[in-house]
Amino acid sequence: MQTNYYTLWTLLQSPEIERIQVPIIQRDYAQGRNDEKAKNIRGRLLDALYTALEQKQPLTLDFVYGELHDKTRLFVPLDGQQRMTTLFLLHWYLALVDGKLFDAKEALGKFTYETRISSRNFCEKLVATELGPWNTYHKLSDALRDTTWFQPAWERDPTVAAMLTMLDAIDKRFGKEQNWFERLTDAEQPLIGFYFLDMPKVGLTDDLYLKMNARGKPLTNFENWKAEFDLLLQCQKWFDLQADFGQKADGDWTDLFWNHRHEGSDLVDGVFEQYLHFVTRMLAYQGGESSPELAAGQLSFQWFSSVYSKRENVVFLFQTLDFLASAQKDKPAGIASLLERLLTKDTESERVRLFGNSQTNIFSQCLQEFNPARLLQEQVLLFGLLTYGATVATEQFSDADARNVLRVLRNLLERARQQQDTQIGSNLRVEDLPAFTTACALLATAEGGISPQVYERLAAGVVLPNLRRGVDHERNKAKLLIVRPELTSVLHELENQAVFRGDLHNLQPVENADYLTVFGQAVREIWSGNIAQSSIIRAWLTLGDYSISQDRWTGGAEKYFFGNDANWYTVLVFDLGNGLNDMLSAFLLAYNKVPGNTPQLKLEEMAADWLDNNQNFNDWCYYFIKYPEMTENSQGYFAWNSDFTLRLLRRRSIGSWHINPYVHTILRRGKVANAVVSEQWVYNNWLSPLRLRDIPGVANTDWETALYCTDEGWKLTLPSNYSLLPQLEVDFDLQLDSDGKYLLRATAEQDRIELAEEFIAALQAQGVEYKVPVMDLGAANEPG
Helix, strand or coil: CCEEEECHHHHHHCCCCCEEEECCCCCCCCCCCCCHHHHHHHHHHHHHHHHHHHHCCCEEEEEEEEEEECCCCEEEEEECHHHHHHHHHHHHHHHHHCCCHHHHHHHHCCEEECCCHHHHHHHHHHHHCCCCCHHHCCCHHHHHHCCCCCCHHHHHCHHHHHHHHHHHHHHHHHCCCCCHHHHHCCCCCCCEEEEEEECHHHCCCHHHHHHHHHHHCCCCHHHHHHHHHHHHHHHCCCHHHHHHHHHHCCCHHHHHCHHHCCCCCCCCHHHHHHHHHHHHHHHHHHCCCCCHHHHCCCCCHHHHHHHCCCHHHHHHHHHHHHHHHHHHHHCCCCHHHHHHHHEECCCCCCCEECCCCCCCCHHHHHHHCCCCCCCHHHHHHHHHHHHHHHHECHHHCCHHHHHHHHHHHHHHHHCCEEEECCEEEECCCHHHHHHHHHHHHHHHCCECEECCCHHHHHHCCCCCCCCCCCHHHHHHHHHHHHHCHHHHHHHHHHHCCCCCCCCCHHHCCCCCHHHHHHHHHHHHHHCCCCCCHHHHHHHHHCCCCCCEEEEEEECCEEEEECCCCCCHHHHHCCCCCCCHHHHHHHHHHHHHHCCCCCHHHHHHHHHHHHHHHCCCCCCHHHHHHHCHHHCCCCCCEEEECCCCCCEEECCCCCCCCEECHHHHHHHHHCCCHHHECCCCCECCCCCCCEEECCCCCCCCCCCCCEEEECCCEEEEECCCCEEECHHHHHHCCCEECCCCCEEEECECCECHHHHHHHHHHHHHHHCEEECCCCCCHHHHHCCC
């Protein structure tokens, strides 16, 4: 007897076997335990056994490894005793139901435990019992406990306690079906069996014997999963897939995860499990599932049973593992090496740039992350690559095609965003995964082993259901590149720029196809990270007011954003239809026409040319273009009460520090530094004046002397007992307003920044006069 197919009944009746004895080194019977894991395993196993007997569909329970001692005819199972014990109890129960315990006693009596005397005695008594009216008991185990031979102390034996639990579960699941013992023991039509491997006769080593006997420890979660999954394939009669699984699960597939195992672990179980849960979760989403359980943590085996009830999903899973194993054999670094060829964190035209915290090794990143509600973008990209790799023939794998698949997916993922003030962040949610996993299938699946041409698919009108943003843009871009393939490199490089993150809709690439090369050069130069923020703002404003409104109010003012070094992305991809696309194209084309040796000089020249032809000193745009100080080293973010009472914000709210940009410009220019307070940022809804100091004749301890920028000009406040010298009033045409304050009126003929500086210098030179209070003599002489 070497490797043959047997049922437990034929093994028990074999003349070569006197006894089947579970050795003392084996662990206790575990399938009858009461923990949650054992309950799940027990329920699925009994379901499979019931289905096999009810529908007369053969069920194979894998291999039973053992050693048959020829002289003693003693069979010692070294692996498989759990399944054999369950089958032993099932035989006993069905014989009990059919009244055939007496006939079965001799054969069943060959099965015994060496683990403990109590376990062996229980098995012997169970086979020999003549159980009375057991149907009157609530549970079968209660009837057994009530027999004269049952010893209460046996319940402290884990194996006996587990057997009683299993008998109750068998009784509940099989429901006293009649004549099933004959079905179970029918030698002509064996329904439930296993392969028996007589280890010494096939030359298996003592080393393996010791390893198998080390199974006294409980099976790991992954070992249990493999056993259950194998049984699932068996029940579906997918014997080819079952054979494939048995061959590779502990071979090539395990090898590929070795370099990705969790830190400090000598096992691949954890990372292999993580991968299986990941693919299964994504397939569930692709199938339209949206249960919160999918994102809550590790999946129960019920999800595996559901997802892999479809043969095509099992095939897909195996294909992804074969693809990864193939990549592993291709180069020592395996999938990491492949991902290095496809993805990057830099700006270039060939590979696909990832932004934010995404790593190029998205495979390792996803497998090390235990929270499935995180790294959603990375999970979709990985699933897209797996879909491509799994369905394309190995010899047909194309780095270029794989990159285009990932590029389109990245662009669509980046469009799942939301804007809060000046920040645009991802709005990708778990609820979006069904749509994106479906997109992976539609864009990345290779049909007939032929690499998918993702741009051709998009151009042909493939429908990506439930993806709300970016699809039309990707479709139009695809059509353009099919007609104008020479633009592929420059367009891909533009998409890789951090200021676009895959979204070129404001460049209008179809309408501006002839200018894309010019755009690419201009964007590289302007947003290289080496150009002063204020230079970009000033040059762009020469083409018009491109600022974006945040559609929010703070301190009674609408907020506007001009861009800053850390966040030009918000401006360049803004998509609320403010005409920005026309202004962006015009700006880049205008920049290209300006002569200059460096980008900085070209931008400065644009501002200078505009100023030569625009001297309207009542236009806010003039001041923004002329003075870098209006916007430099700032958030580029303004609360806009009016063109001259606006505030430059240090944060996003008027509740933080802010300053009037005209005041800020005077301070930064330093022309009157000796006459003004150096730091004048204010917070909350306070006014933002230009506070003066050291004015001759004024004790300015409370900073009452100040200039306020208003639409009419500069309003001057002085302490109540001081007034300007008459000559100053004449020289600067000062007038009193309705509040009795001096007004330094702005005109269309003079720059208000320079006007204020001239006035402050004159005020510093001439001082003010002290007004002596007039005493009310009548009040003084009034009798007390």
